Amino acid sequence: MLELFNKWLILIAIFFFSCESGTANPVREKQTEEVPSPSLCTPNPSKQAIKVFNYLYEIQGEKTLSATMANVNWNVNEAEWVYRHTGKYPAINGFDYMHLYTSPCNWIDYTNTIVIENWWKQRGLVSASWHWNVPKTQGNTTEYAFYAPGKGQGQAETNFNAGKAIQEGSYEYKILMADLNQIAYCLQQLQKKKIPVLWRPLHEAAGGWFWWGAKGPEVYKALWALMFKTFREKGLDNLIWIWTSEGNDSDWYPGDEYVDIIGRDIYNQKEVLNLEFEYCRLTENYPGKIIILSECGGVSKISEQWNAGAKWTYFMPWYDYERTNNTLDADFSMTGHNYADKEWWEDAWKQDFVVSRDELPSMK
Numbered sequence: 001m002l003e004l005f006n007k008w009l010i011l012i013a014i015f016f017f018s019c020e021s022g023t024a025n026p027v028r029e030k031q032t033e034e035v036p037s038p039s040l041c042t043p044n045p046s047k048q049a050i051k052v053f054n055y056l057y058e059i060q061g062e063k064t065l066s067a068t069m070a071n072v073n074w075n076v077n078e079a080e081w082v083y084r085h086t087g088k089y090p091a092i093n094g095f096d097y098m099h100l101y102t103s104p105c106n107w108i109d110y111t112n113t114i115v116i117e118n119w120w121k122q123r124g125l126v127s128a129s130w131h132w133n134v135p136k137t138q139g140n141t142t143e144y145a146f147y148a149p150g151k152g153q154g155q156a157e158t159n160f161n162a163g164k165a166i167q168e169g170s171y172e173y174k175i176l177m178a179d180l181n182q183i184a185y186c187l188q189q190l191q192k193k194k195i196p197v198l199w200r201p202l203h204e205a206a207g208g209w210f211w212w213g214a215k216g217p218e219v220y221k222a223l224w225a226l227m228f229k230t231f232r233e234k235g236l237d238n239l240i241w242i243w244t245s246e247g248n249d250s251d252w253y254p255g256d257e258y259v260d261i262i263g264r265d266i267y268n269q270k271e272v273l274n275l276e277f278e279y280c281r282l283t284e285n286y287p288g289k290i291i292i293l294s295e296c297g298g299v300s301k302i303s304e305q306w307n308a309g310a311k312w313t314y315f316m317p318w319y320d321y322e323r324t325n326n327t328l329d330a331d332f333s334m335t336g337h338n339y340a341d342k343e344w345w346e347d348a349w350k351q352d353f354v355v356s357r358d359e360l361p362s363m364k
Helices: 004-020 028-033 047-059 077-086 113-123 173-193 217-233 270-287 302-308 341-349
Strands: 063-069 094-097 125-129 197-201 239-245 261-271 290-299 314-317
Touching: 047 239, 063 077, 063 125, 077 173, 094 217, 094 314, 125 270, 125 290, 173 197, 173 217, 239 290, 261 270, 270 290, 302 341
Parallel strands: 063 094, 063 314, 094 125, 125 197, 197 239, 239 261, 261 290, 290 314
Antiparallel strands: none
16 A cells, blocks of 8 residues: 555656656647747748848847958958957858949849858848948939948938938839849849848938938838848848837837838947946847847947846948958058957857857858
């Protein structure tokens, strides 16, 4: 009788242990299966885009990917500078279609994707933005700019009207659609190579300094939707869409159906609690979305941000034009940097949660 009683005690203990651990709880297993998986807003996304997105989704709060930005042109100069001084390559290299209006030309051809192909073959991930240059004035074919009137701070400005650009038949609409068709063609060259792109267009709109944000949130959102629709019709399936918030600007958000990742650009902010505040605000305003530090410079070290709770899924310091404009110049050997110097990067590499290129899984 005592032996039977002991067996019952053992069975009861096993049952309660299973409920606590979840190892044999059919109710809990069913609940797990019912949780919807994250999905890209691009219809029928490529296998590679899905792999990149799922990886970013899975590492949230556990890991952060390192990134660098091309020095204006089609290059990986900043990534090479980081490697020269620290021995590691960042996981992501950012590119910019800034000079689309001149491409192809003898100094830049965005349809020549060799530099991106080589980065991708070495397991590096690819991001791309677009400082969208348009004619300074109507009919102008020699002068281009992306700053809105009064916002250039000494740089070229354009009176290009975003409101008119979304109106079929207008001069601005013709320019807009020609540019969208051209950049779609460039992105299709990467699609053919099965290279996914972390696509970050129309950034920092609420700041008002670029023409695409100069006419308010409703025009901006219509412009974003037009771009998304155009690319969908072109069959682009390799894009992961990133919207850049300027902080308290929810009126400018294009909508979940158009955005996969939320970015934030932050400069000259050493107070780590302010960085943590920005991160938390985005996680609260856009629950379920991946949150990244899409541009940064002169900010607290990544270790400090992470420990404070700002657990960006990736971070990208901006480029220092003089430092990395030419990898053969003496400047390239110097360890100082306008936005993230050698010491800043060395701190990043010491953290187990910071991922370098060699630590990435294959996304092919």
